[in-house]
Amino acid sequence: MRRYLARRAPGPAGVLALVGVAGGVVALALSPSHARSAIDQVWSPFVLVTGLLLVGLVADADGLFARLGELLARVTRSGLGFFVAVTIITGVVTALLNLDTAVCFLTPVLVYAARHRGGGEAPVLYGVLMMANAGSLFLPGSNLTNLIVLGLLHLTGADFLARMWLPATAALVVTALVVAVVERRDVVSVDGPAGVARAPVRPVGVVAVALSAAVVLVLASPAPAVLAIGVLAAGVRVATGRLGVRAVRATLGVATLVGLFGAAVAFGTLGRALGRSATLFHLGSIATAATAAVASVAMNNLPAAALLAAHRVSHPFALLVGLNLGPNLAVTGSLAWLIWLRAARSAGTTPSLARASRVGVICVPASMALALGALALTGHA
Numbered sequence: 001m002r003r004y005l006a007r008r009a010p011g012p013a014g015v016l017a018l019v020g021v022a023g024g025v026v027a028l029a030l031s032p033s034h035a036r037s038a039i040d041q042v043w044s045p046f047v048l049v050t051g052l053l054l055v056g057l058v059a060d061a062d063g064l065f066a067r068l069g070e071l072l073a074r075v076t077r078s079g080l081g082f083f084v085a086v087t088i089i090t091g092v093v094t095a096l097l098n099l100d101t102a103v104c105f106l107t108p109v110l111v112y113a114a115r116h117r118g119g120g121e122a123p124v125l126y127g128v129l130m131m132a133n134a135g136s137l138f139l140p141g142s143n144l145t146n147l148i149v150l151g152l153l154h155l156t157g158a159d160f161l162a163r164m165w166l167p168a169t170a171a172l173v174v175t176a177l178v179v180a181v182v183e184r185r186d187v188v189s190v191d192g193p194a195g196v197a198r199a200p201v202r203p204v205g206v207v208a209v210a211l212s213a214a215v216v217l218v219l220a221s222p223a224p225a226v227l228a229i230g231v232l233a234a235g236v237r238v239a240t241g242r243l244g245v246r247a248v249r250a251t252l253g254v255a256t257l258v259g260l261f262g263a264a265v266a267f268g269t270l271g272r273a274l275g276r277s278a279t280l281f282h283l284g285s286i287a288t289a290a291t292a293a294v295a296s297v298a299m300n301n302l303p304a305a306a307l308l309a310a311h312r313v314s315h316p317f318a319l320l321v322g323l324n325l326g327p328n329l330a331v332t333g334s335l336a337w338l339i340w341l342r343a344a345r346s347a348g349t350t351p352s353l354a355r356a357s358r359v360g361v362i363c364v365p366a367s368m369a370l371a372l373g374a375l376a377l378t379g380h381a
Contacts, residue, residue, distance in 0.1 A: 013255035020262025027269035038268030042306055045147035046261050048223035049098055050252060052141060054230030055208045056101035057251045061243050062205030065093075069109035073116040080180075083123050083187050086110055087176040090131045095138035095168075096213045102132040103340040104251065108347035120186025121349055126356050127179040129328075129340045130363050134175040136324045137168035137371065141216040141226070144335075145305040145323040148264070149316050157217035163317060163380045167371040171325055174370050178363045202242075208233040253339070260335060264306040267299070271310025285318035285375065289368055292319050293326025296333045301326065317380050321371045328360035328367075 027035040059065060068089055076082040090110075094102040110124040136143035140150060140160050150160070180187050211229050215222045237243040283291065295304035301323045313319055327333025331341075331353050344351045 013253060013259070016259030017255040017262075018259070020259030020266075022262070023266030024262035027266045031269055031273055034269045034272035035265060037272055038265045038306060038310070041151045041268055041309075042148055042261065042264040042302075044151070044221060044223040045144035045302075046257060046264075047227050048141050048147060049100060049144055050257065051223065051227035051230035052098040052101050052212065053104070053251055054234045054248070055205075055212050055226070056097050056105050057243065057248065058230075058233040058237050059097075059205035059209050060105045061237055061247075062202035063200050064205050064209065065105045065109045067201045068106075069113035072110070073113040076117075079117075079119055079187050082114075082117060082119070083127070083176070083180055086124055086127060087131055087172065090128050091135040091138070091172050094132045094135035095142050096216070097209065098141055099132040099136040099143055099334075099336050100339050102135075103129055103336050104343050106132075107340055107343035111344070111347040111349055120183070123179055123183040123187045125344060125349060125351055126183065126359050127176065129336065129356060130175050130179055130359060131172055132336055132340075133324060133328050133334065134171040134363070134367055135168060137164050137171055137320060139216055141222060143320075143324050145301050146320055147223075148302070148305040149309040149313075149320055149323070151309075153316065154220045156220050157222070161217070163378065164320075166378055167317070167321065167374040170370040170374045171321075171367040174367050175328075175363045178366060179359060182359050182362065204233055204236055256335065256338065260300065260302050263300070263303040267303040268306035268310050271307040274310075283314070285315040285372060288313065288315045288318045289322035289326075289372055292322025293329070293364065293368065294322075296323055296326040297330045298332070300332060301334050317375055318372060321368055321375070325364055325367050325371065328364050330357050330360070 024035070027038070072082060072085045072089070076085050090102060090106060093106055107125070107128050110128055111121050114121045114124045136146070138161060139157050140146045140155065141157070146160070155163075208229055212226050215225045215229070219225060234243060234248055238245060238248065292301075292304065292308060295301075295308060298304070299307075305319075305323050308319060308323075309316070327337070331337040337356075341351065341353075
């Protein structure tokens with residue numbers, strides 16, 4: 001009987017799904033109008049990340065990320081050059097395909113690339129997580145929180161990039177510098193390119209990435225189009241036998257997404273019920289960012305975004321700085337941490353959460369300070 005119950009007991013993702021669904025149902029029952037408003041605010045980000053994860057899965061199956069890792073190992077002649085290339089690729093993939101996609105697929109590829117070079121894995125292993133969170137300020141689709149907070153502003157990807165490219169670049173660069181200094185022994189320990197075989201790249205994933213990037217940049221509401229691209233690309237690969245349905249389910253993590261969606265609806269409903277007195281309306285940009293960072297670690301940045309942005313805030317871009325960079329402090333901060341852990345273990349390595357948080361404790365205040373300074377410089381603080 002105990003074995004039967006153990007098999008039937010839900011895992012952490014299942015528990016999260018049950019709690020999230022329960023929270024969403026309670027919110028709908030207690031305050032239907034507020035709950036519907038919260039759903040209107042948060043559905044699009046979850047649809048978008050589902051599409052981007054599918055696009056990332058197809059790109060990975062078609063060899064795009066493996067080729068990137070191979071090129072890194074082949075063309076960089078020093079450990080420092082390799083780390084700089086890792087920073088650039090992590091920032092680009094995060095910006096175009098979302099931070100969850102970046103940590104899911106880049107973590108094992110970059111770890112393998114580091115091994116091919118004969119160097120230590122730590123700068124890549126911890127750097128990809130920290131830099132993905134930092135790079136998620138570039139475009140609306142780079143992080144679900146961006147879409148939740150800015151749902152009322154109706155900015156295109158190009159409009160958002162025009163406001164956030166400097167803060168995002170500052171955050172990414174300082175985060176990379178902190179990781180490089182903390183893990184400096186492994187960063188500079190290897191000299192010389194590795195000899196690795198050329199990985200074939202198939203076209204469907206490349207086309208899907210290019211189309212998704214164009215849609216995110218042009219459309220104010222790109223979620224349905226990106227989902228359609230992801231479903232079509234994944235469908236083609238499943239039909240041709242290049243992908244299995246099990247791999248699709250594992251990549252999407254449906255239970256986790258459902259749980260976080262329900263939690264976001266519940267906290268968004270709570271924020272609306274509390275009224276404008278519960279918003280960040282009276283706080284300055286620094287206090288707004290700090291509050292968002294603390295809330296992210298306390299409850300995960302997606303529910304925190306739904307709660308804090310239930311009403312239009314005075315400093316939405318400062319709010320995003322806290323919601324996107326604050327999660328580097330602890331595993332509770334963002335979904336990306338959980339995906340990163342799973343991806344790292346699939347590559348045969350066991351990351352230390354305590355070590356990652358120690359790096360994050362240095363990265364977060366430094367990256368937030370520079371990002372807020374860049375916002376002030378551009379007049380968007």
